[in-house]
Amino acid sequence: MSETDTAKPEMSASTGAMIQIQGMHKWYGEFHVLKDINLNVAKGERIVICGPSGSGKSTMIRCINRLEEHQQGKIIVEGTELTDDVKHIDQIRREVGMVFQHFNLFPHLTVLENCIIALIWVRKMSRREAEEIGMKFLEKVKIPEQARKYPGQLSGGQQQRVAIARSLCMNPSIMLFDEPTSALDPEMIKEVLDTMIQLAESGMTMLCVTHEMGFAKTVANRVIFMDGGEIIEENEPEAFFSNPQHDRTKLFLSQIM
Amino acid sequence: MSADPLSGAAPAKAALWRRPVFRSTVFQVLLILGVVAIANYLFTNTLHNLEQRGISTGFGFLSMEAGFGILQTLIPYDETYTFGRTFLVGLLNTLLVSGLGIFLATLIGFVMGVARLSSNWLIARIATVYIEIFRNIPLLLQILFWYFAVLQPLPQPRQSLDLGGMFFLNNRGFYLPAPVFEAGFNLVWIALAIAVVVVFFMARWARRRQEETGQQFHTVYVSLAILFGLPLLVFLAAGTPLTWELPALKGFNFKGGVTIIPELMALLTALSIYTGAFIAEAVRSGILAVSHGQTEAAYAVGLRPSVTLRLVIIPQALRVIIPQLTSQFLNLTKNSSLATAVGYPDLVAVFAGTTLNQTGQAVEVIAMTMGVYLTISLTISTFMNWYNKKKQLVER
């Protein structure tokens, strides 16, 4: 597929990287879920992570904002190392937005309230200010008219767009997507992907766990293939899809294409 | 349906007895007749029986002198008061034990429900064991156990357990110092009232300020400081106008102070421990009903755990907990009628027991007693329906 017309950011070594993951390991009890993960993400880079289920994709990105705890190695986000320290965790979570497979909107709050809750309680904004920002992002995801409704009244695609707006309100420098479209009906996938493409075009640093290969080809700078808790292969999208190197990658691609 | 679908004419009318409307009308009329007939049958029988046996009827007995004493009365009462008064005394005693029981059971239930979900294995295990033991043993047995096996073997008044010279525990009850308000204490009450008003307005101001400027205010701490500090200052300024009346052994028993009779203690302990186990389960299921994704989403947008709990988890968990909680409150109130097994003078013991026996007017007395419980339970369930409707999640 075609290259996107945004400038390709430089692959920086360790300086200037938004996220640095070095030698990270994670275990669930005796089970070794993530093995020696090394990954650098530069500013503005858009990475798609794919792989069979249970390969540790979600776990890896959930480690980045400490929804999961890693046991070995380092995760550094914008120069802050992720440790037990609550202050560091708070700081990193403010910089990192996340969109979940099942949206995880707060069902007891309206769409707008979902968007502004963190602005009020974390950024300590006035309600009016927060609502302005909230509306701005709801407009951006093209559902300002739903602001006063409750999440339960929206379609899945609309809910996911609200979830994206909710994350954007916090003005994050990195966005994590954990299979954002896999719980949606086909006709809704497109509206969510469109929003994500729009976001990518605005220069947001993004890590997406997704099986939408079309999306990967359109927007990704890099595609990462994971299996068995390890990064098996990573490459530019075109090369990755046209010329996979590893057997497991080939097998995986043959199954989903 | 019409016989010939092609004719286009108005559908032909079915025979009367085949029409659903007719059938349901007939059925309902028959039902009403049946219910009325049965009610009438029971009513005439009762009237006939009462008349036949020369049993007095009507509510005149309520204004007759009762002539018996009651162990615990919240309002002035002695033998010269009427049966109407005994009704009131019993009712208030029921409300007392229910109110205290609801408070304690909720406390125990919330602590145990949260403890059961604790990450500390031992704490979670203790909570589980507590819940599984106490909710699977009949309440009556628990009441009897606390009364006959735990409280009665306590020492006699003269060998009371002395807790600091102010609190005494023996098999006649738990004796606490009673506050004696001297002149000038009224100022403290006034200060407290002012503090409440101040805190109320402060909370409003803080909320508004936050909405306008985003600045947050330590409402909780400041409120507590005002609520306790202001009355305390006034209290000290007025020259500490409060003394404590200590219970002391005089004659056969302790006199003075506040007494919690063992009947109340046993009933209260059993009711709150038993109901607490059910509430703990409700709390646990409520918290579990909020999916883990909600917490993750809240963390992901940067909310701190305490804020997450307050704004995201609790409001959603309460939707599940409150209906179960109200029905437990209702059960507790109804179960307080087991008071009669240990001689606590509640409504059933005093009114449906002694009063019924002295007057012999079973129908009136039992009707009044059931009426009270029905009123309580209908009030609570009306509230619950209202709450459910209000809090129902809006969905497509």
Added chain:
Amino acid sequence: MKKFVLTTTALALCAAVSTTAFAGATLNDVKKKGFVQCGVTTGLPGFSGPDEKGNWTGLDVDTCRAVAAAVFGDAQKVKFTPLTAKERFTALQSGEIDVLSRNTTWTLTRDSSLGLNFAGVNYYDGQGFLVSKNLGVKSALELDGASFCIQAGTTTELNLADYFRANGMSYTPITFDSSDETVKAFGAGRCDALTSDQSQLYALRIKLKNPGSAMVLPEIISKEPLGPVVRQGDDEWFNIVRWSLFAMLNAEEYGVTSKNVDKMAASSKDPNVLRLLGQSGIKGKGLGLSDTWAASIIKQVGNYGEMFERNVGQASALKISRGLNALWSKGGIQYAPPIR
């Protein structure tokens, strides 16, 4: 559908139970059932209670047996319903039992507004106090401020209130449903004194862990004539119960006992005895009973004296002396109208 269910239920109930529709028919009803249903205490030594084998014994129980003997000629044709003090009147009013013989005190209210009639007195009693010996109290007047264990729904409750009011003293009542609970609470020291009819105090004292540690105070603060009760409005049944009791008293007066009753019937020259045993005079006609109604009572249950001694007197664990309950001719007040 529901109506159908309800009517069938109602029909089923009507079919399942025996029904007699007219007042004054207790006797017919009892005869039809084949037994007398008698309400007794849930257990009070000497008055009523089941022994280890489940047989009911006691003074109140024997009073009922006498009625059964009069009606059926068989003192065993009686069934017992144990009742708490609270339940007893409702049970009688509602027709659950035919006669209530449950050490119940005869009072004006109970006679008039409860729709009941007392058929006589099988035990003259009075309310007293049981206290622990180490309390050091010698008289009830020293009990100001004490707490009392009482049984709910009894005249005891009212008498206690009256007595303390009259003497200007204060007290705390602790009211239980059954006498078992009162004695248990007293034994544990929940109250300073247990108050009840004196006869019961002796009976309840046996149930203490250490009966010797408690004593009965001398005061008797009330009159407690105890006797069998029937529903108002059935004079025939009322007479039967009343005269069953009188027959036993008369028998004692004339020296007729369960041992000599047959001999007396055959050979006595005393016209009083002959009339009592149905050998002459009105016999059983007036009561609607067989001629030997009184003879069967005496033969199977005994005369009043025998009944008394066996259950509460010297032959029992209670060892209560006859006192007021001796015959009028022997210094007591038990007095039965003549049978003629």
Added chain:
Amino acid sequence: MNVQKQPGPDLPPPASSVGVIGWLRKNLFSSAPNTVLTLVAGYLIYITLVPAFQWAFLNADWVGDSREACDSGGACWVFVAVRFDQFMYGFYPEAEYWRINLAFGLLIALMVPLFIEKFSRKGMLAAFILIVYPVIAYYLFSGGAFGLVHVETSLWGGLSLTLVLAGVGIVAALPIGIVLALGRRSGMPIVRAVSVVFIEFWRGVPLITVLFMSSVMLPLFLPEGTHFDKLLRAMIGIVMFQSAYMAEVVRGGLQAIPKGQYEAAQALGLSYWKTMGLIVLPQALKLVIPGIVNTFIALFKDTTLVLIIGLFDLLATIQSAFSDPNWLGYSVEGYVFAAATFWIFCFSMSRYSQALERKLHTGHAR
């Protein structure tokens, strides 16, 4: 810029996160407050459980036939052992115990196939248990026919009475509950109103007043001279009370059946009763089995209330044994025995209902 990596081997986790130490760290000492909590709780358990265990087992007396056998200072289980038969059978004649044993044995034997997955005639068997078995059990308990000696209900008692009351309560309440639940969901306003009033009335009053009413006042409502058994009257009270609760459980099940099921049944031309009887109720009842079991547990515990109206269930029998002058002062043992008995029944039933709930993936509370 292709980067490749060969898969590495699974490594063992760091020692501090697994094994006994890892478990302890994670579950007991994960933070300072947690450590304090653990230590305090551990101490509390130590000071309560150890003496309780010593009292109940180490220092207890188990054998003997009089109170003289109890001299070790611990629990006197002899008291329970001596009275065990009475606790189980009440005053039922000893020679006839086999009838009670047979009745319960038969019931258990009949119930076993219900728990076997492969058994295909569960419906038939359940119907047999609900309809035919009660008749058999009645004659076994009561006698008076087939050459069995008649045993009056006033002699029934102990655990067997508790079970009879709870069993009758649940079996009789089920059909009434179903009718009431259907009534409450009916489209006919009057039917609905009557059901609602009935259900709310019984749910709003305490069982003890219901029992009191049925035990002494019922004859007042019926024609003069109507007699029936005290136990039967207690049962009527319990059944009325229970059917209201049962109705709410069944209603939960009915609500859980998707509308499509009703529509599909009607599309097939089934009448109301056929729709209910053939399509909706079988599904709904299966859904609410856990709820029914829970109601049964509640009822089982509630049967203890009959002691207040003078019936001798397990608790009342034990309670009455306390006043035996030869055995005064062993009430704790009696209560503990009663509690343990009730607990075993209730706990195993509640576990069963939880397992069912998991299996059916549905709660009964709706």
